[in-house]
Amino acid sequence: xxxxxxxxxxxxxxxxxxxxxxxxxxxxxxxxxxxxxxxxxxxxxxxxxxxxxxxxxxxxxxxxxxxxxxxxxxxxxxxxxxxxxxxxxxxxxxxxxxxxxxxxxxxxxxxxxxxxxxxxxxxxxxxxxxxxxxxxxxxxxxxxxxxxxxxxxxxxxxxxxxxxxxxxxxxxxxxxxxxxxxxxxxxxxxxxxxxxxxxxxxxxxxxxxxxxxxxxxxxxxxxxxxxxxxxxxxxxxxxxxxxxxxxxxxxxxxxxxxxxxxxxxxxxxxxxxxxxxxxxxxxxxxxxxxxxxxxxxxxxxxxxxxxxxxxxxxxxxxxxxxxxxxxxxxxxxxxxxxxxxxxxxxxxxxxxxxxxxxxxxxxxxxxxxxxxxxxxxxxxxxxxxx
Numbered sequence: 473x474x475x476x477x478x479x480x481x482x483x484x485x486x487x488x489x490x491x492x493x494x495x496x497x498x499x500x501x502x503x504x505x506x507x508x509x510x511x512x513x514x515x516x517x518x519x520x521x522x523x524x525x526x527x528x529x530x531x532x533x534x535x536x537x538x539x540x541x542x543x544x545x546x547x548x549x550x551x552x553x554x555x556x557x558x559x560x561x562x563x564x565x566x567x568x569x570x571x572x573x574x575x576x577x578x579x580x581x582x583x584x585x586x587x588x589x590x591x592x593x594x595x596x597x598x599x600x601x602x603x604x605x606x607x608x609x610x611x612x613x614x615x616x617x618x619x620x621x622x623x624x625x626x627x628x629x630x631x632x633x634x635x636x637x638x639x640x641x642x643x644x645x646x647x648x649x650x651x652x653x654x655x656x657x658x659x660x661x662x663x664x665x666x667x668x669x670x671x672x673x674x675x676x677x678x679x680x681x682x683x684x685x686x687x688x689x690x691x692x693x694x695x696x697x698x699x700x701x702x703x704x705x706x707x708x709x710x711x712x713x714x715x716x717x718x719x720x721x722x723x724x725x726x727x728x729x730x731x732x733x734x735x736x737x738x739x740x741x742x743x744x745x746x747x748x749x750x751x752x753x754x755x756x757x758x759x760x761x762x763x764x765x766x767x768x769x770x771x772x773x774x775x776x777x778x779x780x781x782x783x784x785x786x787x788x789x790x791x792x793x794x795x796x797x798x799x800x801x802x803x804x805x806x807x808x809x810x811x812x813x814x815x816x817x818x819x820x821x822x823x824x825x826x827x828x829x830x831x832x833x834x835x836x837x838x839x840x841x842x843x844x845x846x847x848x849x850x851x852x853x854x855x856x857x858x
Contacts (some may be wrong), residue, residue, distance in 0.1 A: 490515045492563045495570025499672045500743040502528045504714045509535045525673040543576050563588045574643035580794040585656045587633040597665045599636030600773045602631040613777035656740050661729040669710025670801040676767040679819045684748050693758035706733035706776045719786050730781045739773040750795045765823040
């Protein structure tokens with residue numbers, strides 16, 4: 473029997489469960505919410521500041537109950553709609569993609585304790601930047617158990633000053649663990665490296681894609697700073713983040729933390745070379761600048777170990793398959809997502825293309841955007857493969 477054929481009495485006796493999503497309108501969160509919508513198992517409540525990126529206003533907004541609340545910059549007492557919602561409802565799961573300050577997480581947990589079966593917190597591999605360095609014990613990879621702060625206050629403060637984001641994300645994890653030990657809600661933590669995928673509102677990968685795609689016009693070698701030239705780091709596919717969340721929930725795992733990434737680890741040059749192969753465009757690299765415009769990697773400690781997640785039965789997407797899907801998406805988005813495309817063009821004109829060629833490049837992009845997409849990309853596919 474399909475869901476459409478389910479008797480009305482059964483629906484009334486078994487009302488749909490609810491999920492609460494903090495930040496479900498952005499890059500990773502919207503991917504999860506879209507999958508929840510497709511599953512059609514839950515009533516979805518989305519809390520955000522009200523911005524909608526790419527096509528999320530059509531793809532997400534009509535299918536969720538949206539509560540506008542800026543948790544980072546206001547006390548929850550001022551988010552009356554959220555307070556009323558939590559007071560009157562119980563949530564099967566809470567998914568948190570948007571908490572960066574530990575005090576905000578603490579406030580949210582005070583509100584949601586005894587109101588959810590599981591609090592899923594999206595953390596970062598940046599937390600290892602503020603911990604004791606133990607990669608030499610793990611063949612150069614950071615394991616989940618390596619999240620141990622230095623013993624001395626001086627060293628802790630030094631590392632925290634170097635990576636405020638990593639420190640605050642780790643403080644968030646510590647808040648979750650302490651809350652659970654005090655009798656609060658169960659949690660699940662995923663530590664993400666640099667995330668790549670469709671609808672990335674940070675526009676990092678699309679900037680590199682467009683730089684490579686129009687390399688014959690731009691004629692500026694892609695910057696690879698000296699300090700990351702030999703550094704191998706991890707990346708993760710946005711779709712794998714969502715798959716891993718569902719996988720771990722379906723297995724009933726809680727009160728645990730997992731790294732997630734591709735099996736493949738790469739230097740920035742290797743990552744960009746793979747991207748250029750997928751786009752079928754020869755490029756050159758500039759290794760001379762000590763400090764230059766680069767969007768990856770965001771960490772200095774190297775790659776993460778994902779054996780714990782793999783041992784649970786999870787299989788990451790093949791890296792090259794993910795690149796293929798991502799590039800295909802942005803080829804189409806060049807024509808359909810004008811606002812975000814213009815943001816990427818602005819990045820390139822600001823940091824890569826000289827001011828004397830800015831107008832020429834803008835005219836070039838405008839001309840291509842008005843061409844039939846089949847014509848332009850058919851021409852681009854004729855380029856010699858690397």
